[in-house]
Amino acid sequence: MRLLVARCQVDYAGRLTAHLPFANRLILQKADGSVSIHADDRAYKPLNWMNPPCTITVDDASGDDLVERWTIRNKDADTLTISIAEVLHDSAHELGVDPGLQKDGVEAHLQALLAENPETFGAGWRLVRREHPTPIGPVDLLYRTPEGLLVAVEVKRRGEIDGVEQLTRYLALLNEDPTLRPVRGVFAAQLIKPQAAVLASTRGIDCVTVDYDLLRGIDNVEDRLF
């Protein structure tokens, strides 16, 4: 990884065109060839960047009163041009391959917990299938109630309007099949936004707010029993 602190001007041309006037910035060149330009604020997002794979060409541009000019291109012919006027710091470091991030608590885990705990929705519910395939995508969870009715469940970490729309499309499709009909819908999330809840109710979809920590607790208790 090369760390370059420099007074520079940056131009990007690709899906949009963007320009950064001369100022002091950090330029990061990584082992995969990627480049990013950071200002002295915001943790997450660089001012400009070029994702790998890309190629870097370095030109002498002393005629333009520059130390160097970098031209970085990817396969879509997007170009990032960095005009370096003054170098304030330049160092390189061998970091090696990163062992990578271990995550927990995402939607997949929530779905798995709900698959293992059908009673979250109602007494006597049974899981029919996870990721039930349809032509327009998989239904997260499909249950059968004690009355023998099918219920399609859409799981989100945060329940927003898009999720209700998605479930609505699944329900319309499932209810076209006479062997399944009638199929009800349940929108399950850790947090359901009011607008999503209102839209769901107009569609006849029930909302269930899920307590992730509680479910995980139930799961742990069951683990201990077995």
Place this chain on the structure above:
Amino acid sequence: MRLLVARCQVDYAGRLTAHLPFANRLILQKADGSVSIHADDRAYKPLNWMNPPCTITVDDASGDDLVERWTIRNKDADTLTISIAEVLHDSAHELGVDPGLQKDGVEAHLQALLAENPETFGAGWRLVRREHPTPIGPVDLLYRTPEGLLVAVEVKRRGEIDGVEQLTRYLALLNEDPTLRPVRGVFAAQLIKPQAAVLASTRGIDCVTVDYDLLRGIDNVEDRLF
């Protein structure tokens, strides 16, 4: 901006929990207090980060064979813990405030061009209003055809299924108003994905693929005439 290259272990607890085992990484501490941790690949996304505003506490952790332990917290009590075992590089740089990015070519510009060129959709079309307000959000463009019919246009850079859903909601609402009814819909984008086009046709919505460069050309020609 402080640049720290160090062998470190990182733990995040917030919306999810995540763990990074010991390895050499770049730690960026910026003037706004934010912190990000980068591996030697990927231009855009840090492995871990904490957005501003946040507070950093530095502890001596020599008892754990560490140089330092940083604990970073935001207002939601998310915590990012960086355990630093060895420092390979440490430098600080005054960059000043960045003049910021100048952009062109986003959806807003596309919408402006379409507002100025109603004939893109049909001869004799007139613009009624940009950002026509409704209770569920603004309709991008509202036109009247030579026949006196209203047409709501949703503009996207890339036309996908969500955009069709959005326009459908607007049309349902507009058509509830007897003083406007009937209102047709047009989905306009630089590129319309097949799935979106199919969904639009089932909703009776027309699709128009817009050539941004051509429109901009027309615009330039008009500028010259005036």
Place this chain on the structure above:
DNA sequence: TTATCAATCTCGCAA
């Protein structure tokens, strides 16, 4: 390769 969907999304704007 393409399509789909989640993300500690981030970021900006408006109510």
Place this chain on the structure above:
DNA sequence: TTGCGAGGTTGATAA
């Protein structure tokens, strides 16, 4: 403050 939509979204996964 919250909500909503765009983003050079990025990134992962399945078809």
